Amino acid sequence: MAAAATQTVGSETIAYCTSCKMDLNHVIVALKGDRIAKVQCLTCKKEHAFKAAKGQTTPKAKKKKKADAEAEAEIHSIEAEWEKLMAAHRELPIKQYSMKGQFILGDKINHPTFGEGIVGKLIYPNKLEVIFRHDVKVLIHGGAQS
Ligand SMILES: [Zn+2]
Numbered sequence: 001m002a003a004a005a006t007q008t009v010g011s012e013t014i015a016y017c018t019s020c021k022m023d024l025n026h027v028i029v030a031l032k033g034d035r036i037a038k039v040q041c042l043t044c045k046k047e048h049a050f051k052a053a054k055g056q057t058t059p060k061a062k063k064k065k066k067a068d069a070e071a072e073a074e075i076h077s078i079e080a081e082w083e084k085l086m087a088a089h090r091e092l093p094i095k096q097y098s099m100k101g102q103f104i105l106g107d108k109i110n111h112p113t114f115g116e117g118i119v120g121k122l123i124y125p126n127k128l129e130v131i132f133r134h135d136v137k138v139l140i141h142g143g144a145q146s
Contacts, residue, residue: 007036016051017041023053075134082133085118100143103128111139
């Protein structure tokens, strides 16, 4: 490979693109002495300071802790489910939750701590699985009966 002589404004060079996050062909836009100062990415057309190729030819995976992503996905799915259920049961009156109350599947309840929720599951003999906006909780009901 020819040395610094080929590094002239307008010639191509492999550099690390700060936008594409990978090594790509760039056009030299500005030189500082015999060093490349500024380049334009041929892929995203952005001009940025020259960064030497990093030997990276695929985009960097977004750094996100797996657990975080999973927790987030779970919250989103609960919230989506909750919204769907609340919309589906829009006409239902809200029942105030009480341990002594009797609830059935699909009841819309209001809990003093968790807010509004929908009974998603009945757990024999006296428990309810209730889908609240941010969490699914198991509550006791039918206290008078058991
Ligand atoms: Zn780019």
